[in-house]
Amino acid sequence: MDVRRILRCSGVLSNADHVASLFVRSVPVAGLKYFKPPADYSDMKIPERPKLWMLPKVPQFPPGMRIPKSQKRLIDMRGPETVHNQLLHKQYGIIALTGGKLKHGHMEMIRMTLGRRIDVKRMFAVWRVDAVWKPVTKRGQGKRMGGGKGAIDHYVSPVRAGRVIVELAGACDFEECKPALQEVAGKLPFKAEVVSHEILQKKQELERWQEANNNNPYTYEYLVQNNMTGCHRWCSKYDKIWFGKYQ
Amino acid sequence: MSVPSVTTLRGLVTRGPLLTCVRHKARINIQRPKLPHWEKARFQRLTVPQLPQTADLLSEDAGCYHAVERRPEREENPLEVILGKMVRETCEKSELIVFFHRNSITMSEVHKMWQMLKRAGFTYHKLFSNTIAAHAFGGTSLAPVLQLCRSHTSLVTCPEPRVAQLLRLRKKLPQLVMIGGVVSGRFMSVADLERYGQLPGRPALLAQLSGLLAGPAAATSAALNHHQAALVRSLAALSESQEQP
Numbered sequence: 001m002d003v004r005r006i007l008r009c010s011g012v013l014s015n016a017d018h019v020a021s022l023f024v025r026s027v028p029v030a031g032l033k034y035f036k037p038p039a040d041y042s043d044m045k046i047p048e049r050p051k052l053w054m055l056p057k058v059p060q061f062p063p064g065m066r067i068p069k070s071q072k073r074l075i076d077m078r079g080p081e082t083v084h085n086q087l088l089h090k091q092y093g094i095i096a097l098t099g100g101k102l103k104h105g106h107m108e109m110i111r112m113t114l115g116r117r118i119d120v121k122r123m124f125a126v127w128r129v130d131a132v133w134k135p136v137t138k139r140g141q142g143k144r145m146g147g148g149k150g151a152i153d154h155y156v157s158p159v160r161a162g163r164v165i166v167e168l169a170g171a172c173d174f175e176e177c178k179p180a181l182q183e184v185a186g187k188l189p190f191k192a193e194v195v196s197h198e199i200l201q202k203k204q205e206l207e208r209w210q211e212a213n214n215n216n217p218y219t220y221e222y223l224v225q226n227n228m229t230g231c232h233r234w235c236s237k238y239d240k241i242w243f244g245k246y247q
Numbered sequence: 248m249s250v251p252s253v254t255t256l257r258g259l260v261t262r263g264p265l266l267t268c269v270r271h272k273a274r275i276n277i278q279r280p281k282l283p284h285w286e287k288a289r290f291q292r293l294t295v296p297q298l299p300q301t302a303d304l305l306s307e308d309a310g311c312y313h314a315v316e317r318r319p320e321r322e323e324n325p326l327e328v329i330l331g332k333m334v335r336e337t338c339e340k341s342e343l344i345v346f347f348h349r350n351s352i353t354m355s356e357v358h359k360m361w362q363m364l365k366r367a368g369f370t371y372h373k374l375f376s377n378t379i380a381a382h383a384f385g386g387t388s389l390a391p392v393l394q395l396c397r398s399h400t401s402l403v404t405c406p407e408p409r410v411a412q413l414l415r416l417r418k419k420l421p422q423l424v425m426i427g428g429v430v431s432g433r434f435m436s437v438a439d440l441e442r443y444g445q446l447p448g449r450p451a452l453l454a455q456l457s458g459l460l461a462g463p464a465a466a467t468s469a470a471l472n473h474h475q476a477a478l479v480r481s482l483a484a485l486s487e488s489q490e491q492p
Contacts, residue, residue: 026466031324031327031375031376031378032324032326032330032373032375032376034322034324034326072274072279074274074275077277078275078277079442096265098277098278099277099278100277105407144469167419172364190277191277199347200314210296210298213299214296214297214298215297215299216294216295216296216297216299218294219294219296220290220291220294223290223293229286231286234284234286234287244287244290244291244294247277247280
């Protein structure tokens, strides 16, 4: 340490804050923990039914109606979710990263897990998926082909990539809600992610930026639209809509 | 499934029958997607997005997306601000502020050290972090001492500049390493402090000063009275020799 430097510096240094900023982070040292003041949720209203309500296992049909069976309709699970992909209460929720289908058992799991974990005085949860409505038929194990379509075994609710499954809101922080939502997201039959409103916005902003700042002149969209290497031979019609982003 | 059978082979368009039937399995498995065909995999590999490097993102032309994980600015801790103010107030009232580098030390040793210094009239302060030092000294006349606050730092303050006493006590503070100080508003290094400690006390210095000031006058009066004094001494010696038998 140069003494003469200190003497020379005395009274000459005008930007002491700059000097401080150069040296304050030079050595890792245990500091004093900063406890942030809690966020203000005074204008938050908790609804009368804060927990998730039970969804029916079988959809209700008018009496006397023949209960319909339906096709597989994988299109219900393919592609992006364009409608229910934002958080209504702009707080926290679970988003599906890939398509899939939810059975009644999954919905019960979500309901029970969140019902156990949330504090009803401060938080509330909201369903963002429909109750099961799509019939799934099964022939019976070991049966031969033929004899008509199988009987309805159970019902499912199809989900597309980007769909919000369930939302959690209230006078709570993300760090508080994340463990409960993470537990649910891990048990879903498709890849799902716990997000907050800020995280979702950042993801969307990142996507837009990546699109705008891609230096690769060859994009899937360009190659498909211009039939490069004769790709229309093997492209599906959905490659021409989603350009390889979704299955 | 039927497809139109027109193929291109090296630029030559070949036509087969108008329609041919091919077997095409349209059923896909969403949750367990199969590996893509070589052609499709080639497309996917070719179309991997090439995004600007992190260094380019910091330039102004990079666009307004804050994709770069800029280290967020450290939030000001109100407790650190308060502690900084307290240190600043103490230092403003102190004539002596000595900075030490603090090595590993247990709380019991700290307590003993603090007690010993307190009995001697000094006050020991631990700077929890250099941020507190920045709050205490930043923007004041003591700002240059922030160069000393690089690592684990402690202060010892005293309302009087009793440097020599502190230097003697230094032997009993093995975990503290003196790195500099401020005495009566003057920045001093360790060598300067040691030199300052060896200086005699204020009364002694005042006596030396008054002796220095009185020196020329005393020399003049001695010079003026030299011959008379010599004559008096000679006459006294002569009278003593004559009185003795």
